[in-house]
Amino acid sequence: MTKLAGCIILSLAWLPAAHAHMLNMTEIQIAADTTANATVTVRIDLGQSGLMTPESYWDAVSGADLPQKNEVLNRALEALESKIEVVVDGGLRDLKLRDYQIKAVSLEAIENPLTPQMTEVRFALTGAMPTSESIIAIRLKDTLDVPWPCLVRVDYFAALPISRLLTEEARSSGEIRLDGSRAEPGADFLISAVLKLQAWLPSLTWLMVGVQHIIPMGSDHMVFILGLFFLSTKLASLLLQVTAFTLAHSVTLALTTLGYIAAPAHFVEPLIAASILYVAIDNLYSRKVAKWRLLVVTGFGLLHGMGFASALSELALPEDSMLSALMFFNLGVEIGQIAVLFIAYVVFGWLQNWPLYRQRVAEPASMTIAGIGLYWLIKRLA
Amino acid sequence: MLIKRGLAIVMVATGIFAMEVAMSVIMKGDLLFPSNAAAPGQFPEQWIHGSKSAMDNTDPAVQVHRYNEHTYILRENKAINYEGAFMYVFFGNGVALLIDQGSTSSPALFPLREVVDELIANWEEEFDQSSTHLIVANSHLHGDHYAAWNQFVDRENTTMVGLTHEEMMHYWGFSNYPDERLEFDLGGRKFVITGTPGHQSSEIALYDEWTDLLYTGDMFYRGRLYLEDWDAWAASIKRLRAMADDYPVSYLINNHIEMTKTPMVDYPIGTTWQPNEPPMQMSLEMLDEAVKATEVINQAGIYKYPDFLIYNEVPWAYTTDP
């Protein structure tokens, strides 16, 4: 592609300058450099700023060899140096002019904001090098008139540049953390810590998934466990039932997940609801834990295991570590169950020696559980 | 006793049922954005297009047009800034995407933040949504499209994509700009994003699978297409054409109107009054015209087409006006 053809340009007429200062907006870049210092680079359409007239700018460009012609330019550069304020960790830092490049094709081009004639000025940031923990801010003094808005770009320790926009109304960038972090660094830390832990120990994820399948997602399993809780006031008998239930559902969970048995959800789900209803009604009519109740609970355990399996099948188990994932999922389910029982003990345990416990606590609770079971049963059959 | 207990159990079940019914009424489901057919929308007959005297203009600073229930097109009042830039707000579940922030920084003259906040609040009320996250993004990095960016920096629940090339690439996930096509999920509303440099070297185009709108920003619109890099633009136009081959496109939408209704004739540059404007939306036939142009043009200069003018590597201030 050939560069700009001169004949086309000459054949065209100039238009009066439009008002917008959009293509010639100012840019300030702060970057670390190799001299153990920082460079502040300013790209500015000086001829359109309040610092120089287009004529004096053209003089500075075209008559660069005459020192007196540069007087206005020098004053403009000094103004930039003193009116661009860089604050590092609360302290104002001086800028020191390093070098500049001044360019323009013609006076007419300088006069027209649609053909920005930009000057690039580089300053050294004096003082100690900011660190990755530093917080900096850039602001332009009220007396500095630059083509607005002014884009601030910080290239430092963070992997990405940081951008801010200064406007005539908002002349300060506000705090910029050089490490690229935004507000709430604590939250970021927590998330990254969890992610790191998961990468290090993927099974932990499956443990958490397991817990979630009791609290809060596995409300039917939670209610069933509570049903067991309200029958027995003796810890030993409760633990025996929960253990039987756990062993049973571990077996069917494994067998179903590994594909040895299949259990369609439309068959298992209503049965799980029925098991809740059964346990709750049984609570109302039996004074103590019958021997056969253990058998029934074991049977229900087999059922619930298939329920867990269908929930687990919606997640993709890792092929290479299927067994360990399954184990941790199951362990998570146990933790969830124990948590439910623990909470139930904290809330109701101290009432168990009350003579009216059965009448005032266990029976109403069992009736509520039965109601929930009935509701699920009808809903799942419908 | 038996009946009493049985009744209590049935009452609990009924109570839960009643609660669930009540909850399902209160909690509405997710908004759906199916891709299979173009969700319809409306463009205005005429956009607000400035006035003979900019000083006497009484139009709103930002025109808000509802293209459809989850798609809004905003236009900056031409009397405030002659660019009359269009901006877009796309809604998905729990999230809104604002593309571009106009040509005026001053919140007093151009209260974009206020307008967008109100738009989001009204949308939330209408669709039973809350705490909608706002993404403040840009089609490309020219000052006339992000002047009011700063109005959003202190907004809560907001992601500022950033005003540098690197931040843009990082946010959208480009690793091979501009050739890639990226999928972007705006709360269940799927977009396809690709790189379209040429007018400016960080520009992106967005295709909305729900409305089938293809947003082409500043690189293709009814006006003076200022190209800083011809080769990049030609490749981008072809990339858009390829996108339109792979996805159904309802309309091409973009950032400015600078053409009059008379073919090949634009409004004078910098005008704040554009009576009798053509529509903003464009058709695939016009894109095909541009594809043909990429095969013909091999020199810097100004090239006229009925619906757009190509300013190939020519300074922006030049115009075809006598």
Ligand SMILES: [Zn+2]
């Ligand atoms: Zn542009």
